[in-house]
Amino acid sequence: MRNFPLPWPAAVRASAGGVAGHPGRGLVMLLSLLTLWLLGGAVQAQTPTPETAADATAIQLLEALDVSSYAEKGEAIEAIVRSDDERARDWLSALLDGRLQRTDEGRFVVVLDNIGRHWPVADALSGEPLGEMSRRELDRIGINNALRNQLRSAIAVVDLYSADLALRRASAERLLGEVDADLAGPLSELIEQESDARVRERLALALAIHRLEQGELAAIDHLDGSLHPRARVALSRAAAGADDELASAARSALNDIEQKLKLNRAAETLYFGLSLGSVLVLAAIGLAITFGVMGVINMAHGELIMLGAYTTWAMQQLLPGQPGLALILAVPAGFLVAALAGIAIERGVIQFLKGRPLETLLATFGVSLILQQLVRTVISPLNRTVVTPEWMSGSLVVNDALSLTLNRMVVLGFALVVFAGLMLIMRRTRLGLEVRAVTQNRAMARSMGIRATRVDILTFALGSGVAGLAGVALSQLTNVGPNLGQNYIIDSFMVVVFGGVGNLWGTLVAGLSLGVINQVLEPWAGAVLAKIIVLVFIILFIQKRPRGLFPQKGRAAEG
Amino acid sequence: MWLTRPFSERSTLIFLGVLLAALLLVTALHLAVPRGHPLHVTAYTVNLLGKYLSYALLAVAVDLVWGYLGILSLGHGAFFALGGYAMGMYLMRQIGDRGVYGHPELPDFMVFLNWDSLPWYWLGFDMAGFALLMVLLAPGALALVFGFLAFRSRVTGVYLSIITQALTFALMLAFFRNEMGFGGNNGLTDFRDILGFSLRSDATRLGLFLATGVALALGYVLCRAIVASKLGRVCVATRDAEARTRFLGYRVERVQLFVFVVSAMLAGVAGALYVPQVGIINPSEFSPIFSIEIVLWVALGGRATLYGAVIGALLVNYAKTVFTGVMPDAWLFALGALFVLVTVFLPRGVAGLLGYRVKRLKRRRQDEEDTPTAGREATA
């Protein structure tokens, strides 16, 4: 083998010469030369001749690929699969993507990134990076569609032999519907050897699909009830096929699958509905306290949610690289920030407007405008990204048709925990008792020594803090921007009013059911129309039952 | 006649006099003073003032329900927008085949969406009379249905405010949809002419400005006539003690419905005058924030004084024009602060400040006049 030629020193030299005298380019030139020297050193350190017998065999294997006949290429691929070379997978996948190439000098390289004119490449044998090469100096080893299929199966088989369980699982997954006669044999053997149940199940399914494609009636029994789309594709093909017996069996299997799918879809809708509902509950539950219990209309409630979300973002900025820890710390921090903002609003505005709900509504709306604009000016009018930590990303796979995203599940759980906490505070603590006393009869409560003003502040802080918690949770599901709160305020009020003012249980039930209703409507009405329908429904509902789902009764409630 | 009753009130006469003088002054300064002269009022300014006047009419409509009936509607922007859309549809049809696509009947956005015929609810809008009728009927019908349901179930106070807000929010979402057939996001625009007059000519702009002024005057007199009637006193009674009014035998929900519908229609007229002057109507007029801003105009000017609503609308919108020109970022701060300051420190608005001395004078005079047969109509 010859010395490795550097493809671009000449080009660099030429361009450097071309711009000589241009002062701004001096540094670039220097850097280029420096890189050149370093690269040259690296090249010299690496001897291109095969060092080991394994490499010699490898070169032979690869050489066999560089022939014009596709049939021979196919054989060469088989040979690579059988070679047990640990680099086989890389070669095959590079070949599949057209990244296995040969230099003018006959050296095999893997192109790492084929964008632009100069591509970074690595040696196919050693895996060492070789710097960039011009595409003109490289020859691709071409393949056709038949080879592509063969390669995919080949890679799958190679992976199935791997010791890495994740690789085996992924490979078995890919094989579904891709099994052909050549693969069927080795796969049956592999199933016997496989230790992992999931891989075995996948392989059996893949084989069953293959057997069905071959017209084997018994395979349908195996496929019946499988929710995988590939199994359904195979069954529908069989159902449309010429073989009557097979077709009717396939049809009945498809029917069964359809039933199961319906259930799964319903479960998924329910999950998304509950997830949306949990968001609504989180957003509304703080309002249920300030509006429902205290009778204060806080239009800036949405902005308190926004503050919670921004607190999460700020925590992540403070603790770079630890999004999980930042998120956990954001829970108390978001509560505090929003609670303090709430206290400021209560002391600064609301206390002057006692007994004038409509004025309170207007004034707090003003506060919401100020808070929004403050965030726009101080932070940015654009959305901020909040990172989802590792343990919240991904999803829980229930079966082939149903997987539940983890972040939504965490938020759902969080909402329930917050709700339970609030119930405890309102039912079991001194504060809860005092709050209920002050709401029911302020004068009497005061005369019994309850400091009503203090109770007002604490209640408002509690409701606001919960809004902050909602913001922390929301930052994991939606964009964090200045308009975040605005998007939730109307929905939150709807939830509180729908559930019955002053009733935390009502808020929970209303939030969850509105979420589910919305998700049920969405598939056939579209997202926007579903929202409109829900709004109209609530408008009509309030007129039928002005006091919500769970009204308070009695002479005092008649107002 | 109950409608002429306001003409015997001093406050109405003063208001009408000031309005008339302002209209004449602007017209004179626009037409008679040569361009370039410092006193010349440009066509742009005339247009801007026309827009303010349509806002003022809207504010009067909101004050009628909020100030006198105690219904804080956070959805009056919806009625304004509906009137605006009715006018916009007429203006759209007036474009005829002069659109970008040159279709003889379909507005551009429908051609763009590959529609092949006008939806049924666009029929008739090529006739000005029909369109004007719809300017009143569309908001009126919405207010009638919504109000009928709401007042019958005695949804009042904060609840009503919140569901009016939800109403306009739902309408905004609906009008954003292209399938609704109202131009979606972009709304209706690129108007050419109105009643045969080009919307681009200065004379038409002046005409629209004057028409808006006249509409404001008429709307004001109508509202005053309602407020000064016995029905107006029933409204105030309802506002302050709804249950008591019921026990006197008044059908409170019908009073509320009647006034709400009248107010919605006035808002619709305001919207219809607004659209040709700004040249566009889009779903943002339905946004809850706009509706709540209208309430601020009224609150700043002074609740339950119709002229206060006019003053408030003019003040806030002038400030908005100035602010957004000089420091656009500061406007929302100013608006937010205004909400807080007005509600906390100025519950009776600018009119409350103005009216304080007048009231004291009036009371002294009234006490002197108090004889058993003193005329009630004039002082009510």
Add this chain to the structure above:
Amino acid sequence: MNFLTSLADRDRVFDFLVPAQSPVDVRHGPILYLEDVTVSFDGFKAINALNLTIDDGELRCIIGPNGAGKTTMMDIITGKTRPDAGKVWFGSRHDLLAMNEPEIASLGIGRKFQKPTVFEALSVFENLELAMAADKRILPTLTARLSGAVRDRIDEVLETIGLAELRSRPAGILSHGQKQWLEIGMLLMQCPRLLLVDEPVAGMTEQEMERTAELLTGLAGKQSVVVVEHDMGFVRSIARQVTVLHQGSVLAEGSMDQVASDPKVIEVYLGAEAEEEVG
């Protein structure tokens, strides 16, 4: 729709809208008749199988300790609260449970609230004007003019309640006692067949109380009056027939002396009051 037709049909006169000359049918005796009325709030029975009959032209006083259900009973008669069970008839023709507040008011039942409720932003004169028996539909109200006769009637009532000098002052500036009087004045303007008066003398001086007693006894005969009152002295001064409510039902009925000597009443009511006085 009902509303639209009523607007369109201005000449038609609904029977329930004809004030004063109420079509109430009292040929068979009682003007107000409550049978087995029960209402509960969250399980608490505020009214429990209440039976009560008021004859035409009668002046009836209703007494009872706090929470006996007096105000709730008024709420039921005037349509503010719907009972869970029972019958409420006005005369022998009108089922009050099928009507709402304005209908009941137009039928000729007037009510004075426990807490005086007047329209504070309106003048004393305007308060009376609104209360006056008249066509209370929208368009007639919108176009209504004050005739000389109406003004005279208002002036007359203003004299009766002693507020003639404050006629054009807002009702909000009146004292508590004056508001009570204004509310009684509003009742008089309504010319109802049946007056429900809830604690009319609370906050009044001895003198004012005397005048009120005079006024109410003067009304009886022409109109039926039901008075709910705590002040025993006042009740004794006007009462012919007294009903004692306890825990939502009638405990005793009869003349003041009969009732006052009833051992049950002494136990639950006077006894309770005696304790209160001691405490």
